[in-house]
Amino acid sequence: MTDATEADRHREKMAKRKAVQDAEVAQKTVEKGLLIVHTGPGKGKTTAALGLMVRALGRGWRVACVQFIKGGWDTGERHAFAAFGDRVSWHTLGEGFTWETQDKARDIAACRHAWERAEALMADPTVRLLVLDELNIALRYDYLDLAAVVGTLQARRPDLHVVVTGRNAKPMLIEAADLVTEMGSVKHHFAAGVKAQEGIEF
Amino acid sequence: MTDATEADRHREKMAKRKAVQDAEVAQKTVEKGLLIVHTGPGKGKTTAALGLMVRALGRGWRVACVQFIKGGWDTGERHAFAAFGDRVSWHTLGEGFTWETQDKARDIAACRHAWERAEALMADPTVRLLVLDELNIALRYDYLDLAAVVGTLQARRPDLHVVVTGRNAKPMLIEAADLVTEMGSVKHHFAAGVKAQEGIEF
Structure with missing residues (x-):
């Protein structure tokens, strides 16, 4: 040939x-606001949500993020998003991972407070994309009522995109979602003794 | 109880x-520069790489991205990263997906040109994170020599993080990588007739 x-x-x-x-x-x-779920044991669930925030900001939208679990961490992304001023609305209400606090009642109260904030942001017509980071963890521990959360997400404004992250997404949430990606861990550098590094993991 | x-x-x-x-x-x-691969059929491969760029920018690093395939698209993320000035170095050398050009010789030339740019960025000590977006597609079509690419990635500076995205990552690349995430598609809104929307897909 x-x-x-x-x-x-x-x-x-x-x-x-x-x-x-x-x-x-x-x-x-x-065209519709999507309910997006990033779940699975692999890396990239929160990171891909950050990427969606960047893309939305590039289109001139206002975006918001509520962190349900990682509140105790000082993360690089927060510094970076400061460049966009009040077009990014960031809400850190969790108090660290649950094994950091060791106080279930306090964790439940923090999750409920975070969810109330999420509801307020869903009602704000200037917000076009809302990230509910690690909401799946709060649902997995039954710190929030699953049916009430899914019902509220389904009843959201038609043009609002919502991204829910965290392992072990509940089947009822997956059922309600438009787009679900499962991040699978093929290989992880922690297994080779490499530590979590600034700029990459946080 | x-x-x-x-x-x-x-x-x-x-x-x-x-x-x-x-x-x-x-x-x-x-502590070391990681070779990170985002592969699999699901959404979030490029988006999670964008998130890593944000996190790195939040730590004050300079970052670079070479797009091997998606050159024809005008993407929201490019507008957003303009907020970081010359701390983000963006290189779009692909000429759209291969079914857009229908000219194999031109596609190969574009991929080689993109790879030369990637090599130059790997040699730039001010760049701490380099995203090689859709490099896996170029490797899958044999538009670049796999062994040469993997060898160059393995011989990179010890503090340089590299992120390679795209479906069907080659086993030799996975073998060389520190961190590999497979994005699996659990559910996709395109199947329900929802179109690719500005601010979410591009």
């Missing part, structure tokens, strides 16, 4: 693929 | 967990 023939075959194959792709895109006409 | 007893049991359980966690953290002492 000559080079010219191979190039022709490639062009033909890719033209067919483009036609299929274009037809698929044309069929999708619905 | 009284409430007090339950709270005590919880406290004891969490204290044990904290001890295990603290001991694990203490064992991890290595």
Whole structure:
């Protein structure tokens, strides 16, 4: 087979693929605020939510994030988002991971307080994207009522995108979601004795 | 069981967990630039890389991104990163997905050009994090030499973090990586007729 023939075959194959792709895109006409879930044991659940915040900011939107669990951590992303001024609204109400506090009643109160803040942000029409970071952990420990949380998420404004992160997403939440990604851990550097490093993990 | 007893049991359980966690953290002492791979069919591969860029920027680092495939797209993240001035160095050398160009020779030339740019950025000591977006696609189509690419990545400066994104990561790259996350698609809104929307997908 000559080079010219191979190039022709490639062009033909890719033209067919483009036609299929274009037809698929044309069929999708619905625009709506999405309920997005990032779950699974791998890295990238919160990090991909940060990426969505960046993309939304690039489109001129206002965004908000409520951290349900990681409150005790001083994270690099908070410094970075300061560059966007009041277009990012950040709410840290958790008090660290549950094995840091060792006080269940305090954890439950912190989660309820965080959820009330989330409800207030859902009612704010200037917010187009809301990240509920580690909400899945609060739901897994039954620190919040699952049916009430899912019901409120489903009844949100039609143009509001919500991202829920954390391992072990509840089936009822997955059922209600538009987009669910499971981050799987194929390989992890912690297993090789590498520590959590500034700029990468926090 | 009284409430007090339950709270005590919880406290004891969490204290044990904290001890295990603290001991694990203490064992991890290595600091190094990581080779990170985001692969799999699900959403979030590029988005999580954007999140890592944000976190790194929050620590005062300079970061760079080379886009191997998505060049034709005008993406929200580029607008957003403009807020960080010359601390973000963005290189778009791909000419759209391969079914957009239908010209294999041009695609190969674009990928080689992008890889040369990546090599130059790896040699720049001011860059602490380098994202090679959709490099896996270029490797999958054999538009770049896999062994040469992996060899160069392995020989990088010890403090440089590199993130490679794209489906179908080659086993040789996974073998060389420190951290590999597989994004799995549990549920996708495109299947329900929802289109790719500004601020979320691009």
